[in-house]
Amino acid sequence: MAKQLPAHRGRSYKIKKNLFSNWQLYIFLLPVVSYFFIFHYIPMYGVQIAFKDYFANLGIWGSPWVGFEHFERFFSSYYFWRLLKNTLVLNLYMLVLFPLPIILALAFNELRNGAYKKWTQTLTYAPHFISVVVVVGMLVAFLDPNTGLINHLIRALGMEPIPFLTSPDWFRHIFVWSGQWQTLGWSTIIYLAALAGVNPELHEAAKVDGATRLQRIFRINIPSIMPTIVVLFILNIGNFMQIGFEKVLLMQNTLNSETSDIIQTFVYETGILQGQYSFAAAVGLFESAINIVLLITVNQIARKVSENSLW
Amino acid sequence: MKVKRLLLILLLIGFVTALSACNNDDEGGGDGGDSGGGDDATAASEDVNESGMPIVDEEQELTFFANKPAQNEDNDWNDILIWNEYRDQTNINVNWDLVSPDALEENRNLALGSGDLPDAFFLSQLTSSDLLRYGGQDVFLPLNDLIEQYAPNLTALMEEDPSIRKALTFPDGNIYSMPALIEEDFLSLRLSARPWVNEDWLDELGMEIPETTGEFYEYLKAVKELDPVGGGKTIPYGGTQIQELVQWLAGSFGVMNQGPSNMNYDLDASGEVRNFAITDEYKQMLEYINKLYEEGLIDQSIFTIEWGQFLANASDNLYGSMIFYDPIELFGEDIGSQYSSVAALEGPEGHQTYNKLSSSVWDPANLVITSENSNPAATVRWMDHFYSDEGAELYYMGVEGETFEIEDGEAVYKDHILNPEGDITFEQALAKQLTWLGSINGIIKADYFQGGETAPQSMEAAEKIEPFVPEEIWPRFTFTDEENIVLQSTGQDINNYIEEMRDKFITGDEDLANWDNYVDTLNQMGLEEVVEVHQNAYNRYTEN
Numbered sequence: 001m002a003k004q005l006p007a008h009r010g011r012s013y014k015i016k017k018n019l020f021s022n023w024q025l026y027i028f029l030l031p032v033v034s035y036f037f038i039f040h041y042i043p044m045y046g047v048q049i050a051f052k053d054y055f056a057n058l059g060i061w062g063s064p065w066v067g068f069e070h071f072e073r074f075f076s077s078y079y080f081w082r083l084l085k086n087t088l089v090l091n092l093y094m095l096v097l098f099p100l101p102i103i104l105a106l107a108f109n110e111l112r113n114g115a116y117k118k119w120t121q122t123l124t125y126a127p128h129f130i131s132v133v134v135v136v137g138m139l140v141a142f143l144d145p146n147t148g149l150i151n152h153l154i155r156a157l158g159m160e161p162i163p164f165l166t167s168p169d170w171f172r173h174i175f176v177w178s179g180q181w182q183t184l185g186w187s188t189i190i191y192l193a194a195l196a197g198v199n200p201e202l203h204e205a206a207k208v209d210g211a212t213r214l215q216r217i218f219r220i221n222i223p224s225i226m227p228t229i230v231v232l233f234i235l236n237i238g239n240f241m242q243i244g245f246e247k248v249l250l251m252q253n254t255l256n257s258e259t260s261d262i263i264q265t266f267v268y269e270t271g272i273l274q275g276q277y278s279f280a281a282a283v284g285l286f287e288s289a290i291n292i293v294l295l296i297t298v299n300q301i302a303r304k305v306s307e308n309s310l311w
Numbered sequence: 312m313k314v315k316r317l318l319l320i321l322l323l324i325g326f327v328t329a330l331s332a333c334n335n336d337d338e339g340g341g342d343g344g345d346s347g348g349g350d351d352a353t354a355a356s357e358d359v360n361e362s363g364m365p366i367v368d369e370e371q372e373l374t375f376f377a378n379k380p381a382q383n384e385d386n387d388w389n390d391i392l393i394w395n396e397y398r399d400q401t402n403i404n405v406n407w408d409l410v411s412p413d414a415l416e417e418n419r420n421l422a423l424g425s426g427d428l429p430d431a432f433f434l435s436q437l438t439s440s441d442l443l444r445y446g447g448q449d450v451f452l453p454l455n456d457l458i459e460q461y462a463p464n465l466t467a468l469m470e471e472d473p474s475i476r477k478a479l480t481f482p483d484g485n486i487y488s489m490p491a492l493i494e495e496d497f498l499s500l501r502l503s504a505r506p507w508v509n510e511d512w513l514d515e516l517g518m519e520i521p522e523t524t525g526e527f528y529e530y531l532k533a534v535k536e537l538d539p540v541g542g543g544k545t546i547p548y549g550g551t552q553i554q555e556l557v558q559w560l561a562g563s564f565g566v567m568n569q570g571p572s573n574m575n576y577d578l579d580a581s582g583e584v585r586n587f588a589i590t591d592e593y594k595q596m597l598e599y600i601n602k603l604y605e606e607g608l609i610d611q612s613i614f615t616i617e618w619g620q621f622l623a624n625a626s627d628n629l630y631g632s633m634i635f636y637d638p639i640e641l642f643g644e645d646i647g648s649q650y651s652s653v654a655a656l657e658g659p660e661g662h663q664t665y666n667k668l669s670s671s672v673w674d675p676a677n678l679v680i681t682s683e684n685s686n687p688a689a690t691v692r693w694m695d696h697f698y699s700d701e702g703a704e705l706y707y708m709g710v711e712g713e714t715f716e717i718e719d720g721e722a723v724y725k726d727h728i729l730n731p732e733g734d735i736t737f738e739q740a741l742a743k744q745l746t747w748l749g750s751i752n753g754i755i756k757a758d759y760f761q762g763g764e765t766a767p768q769s770m771e772a773a774e775k776i777e778p779f780v781p782e783e784i785w786p787r788f789t790f791t792d793e794e795n796i797v798l799q800s801t802g803q804d805i806n807n808y809i810e811e812m813r814d815k816f817i818t819g820d821e822d823l824a825n826w827d828n829y830v831d832t833l834n835q836m837g838l839e840e841v842v843e844v845h846q847n848a849y850n851r852y853t854e855n
Binding site: 059163165253258 | 416417420421423424425426441444445448449450544546610611612614615616617620682799800803804807808810811813814815818820836
């Protein structure tokens, strides 16, 4: 004990010294910390209503506990497997397309002509600024079986019009690819920034050694931005299960619900529209649980494979 | 590392204090609210005049949460002729907290869920499960005694038509709401959207107005072949939702024989409650509609079409038939006058009734009083006036001399509403002074109402349909707590499944050969239990 005491004192002394000498830095940190605390941690106490039978007049704390009743009801619901499957498949589909913006960024990076490069970039960014409601409106207008542009083309080619919006087979493709159309250009920005940081000397040396453009892309560009790719991939997984549910909701109808019914729209319907708060909270919590498991797994794998990870 | 640890400690400390703070707040607030509400209710009952106007001697403020229908977009109920007039009469000043219909369910549920309550919910379409749930939690006041004492007009109507009281009474014997009613004989309004066919095209085809499902099919087919619009653009049947067509045809196939209020439930031949979505008759109906759809006689975009697109198509005169409101009022004289109404079609088994008819209890929850209300008695009296003749006249016609005049003993809107100056429509002119568009408040009677439903074409349609109307139309049933749990879980899944499969059978996405599979699935989902719940509710309804 006697031996440890000085060391201990030394350490806390160090922390204190650190605090006092850098107090300005901690003040800078304060707004962010309080933001997270107030808006992200305090509301968490509400999660308990997933295990309660929420009565508005009793409040969150006063409502009676019911244990896992709401979870059991969800797991035994007829639509459980469909909801889970649709949510997972839709997310996987989007995840598979993760390399697209990287490819596009690499392509942009090869463009030498300044004006042309800027022009194409701006063009691909533009759809990012259209609101979801408008995008779905455009989809409905273009894909309408009677009056839609696409179906006019299909008919002109002598084929039967396709009921895109009411067909469960088409829903995922339309959802994912219209999303890509909207965000592809925007997502390239961060990779372009990373590519701009690649040391030009490497390229020059490779040129001297006689490397082709493709070789330089694969041997220099891609390895240089690998850390960015891995981090973004993990961040993407962090958003897994959180599809922009407004768009799904807007595109949903009884005929495509076989593939368009996802957990988030279900939470919205039961929670907000039907007022079953406890049940909806339980479903939402289940979704978050899957999310955490995925995030930790992917992070773990990334650390092993590439030595890049979030923590 | 050090920063992290420090953060963690800070967070934990804050978290714990916040938790305990919230706890205290909640308990304090809850208790205070409850006892306060109780005291107020008893104290305030004395501050109300038993009869006559004003209702209270000293001006009172009340806050109403209200659904503001789309037609009222540009007006502000806090300063508009009708409500200013009623405030002056009653001495009760209502502060309107208005919500658009798109956001109604969300806002209503958020208000209820957060406990941030208005004095009353007005025209807010509260469901019967909400009424029971929040009634049981003392959030909504039981109104039985208050109605008895302070609502002579509503009481008189309930005595005249006992089904009103039946529709409002919950299994626990309580009434939590005052209803919106349609005068029983005012059929035209209870029909809402009704079927129309294009008479010009019928003439061209040398056909009569269809009277059987077979003739209707022949007409649609002939329209498609004739293609009067040209280029294959003619749409034999169009609408904004397939449900209208299904409900109209239900009477030709002998299902939904108690009206549409209780989703998929009606009575079988022996008087037992059944789910008709698994009957052979229903299957036959789907086969018929499937045939129409697959042959391109129904608009192929009916499942996704938006209201605006439908109106645009109708104004281009693309439709051979539709189920909709008054065509002249909506599409103008030129196109609207081409349409002639159809009554009930005779089905293959000889069924011929018109079942798509709402109950005369249009909405049980016209007004719901919350525990926050400081003067429930006065609020009940405020509402009750709209069940009287003067009240109905005030709400639907406005103030004599300002919005209407009496001509030959009949109330008629003044010229500035009927023929407004400038570029505004009748509805827009009306919405500057009155607020009834899009919502029924109190009781609506043919004598005091001049909307699309009393337009000549619509009245004619209603007369044609009248002989085919079934004897009894159910209002929405009320359920107990336990029953509601079943309805919200299994019942909800089953309703979703039925609706999904109905649309799939109609479009042919699901082959009708898989019918048995569909019935089996429903049985496995627990259909029996849900039918039993409805049977119990029906038994209580008849015994009440």
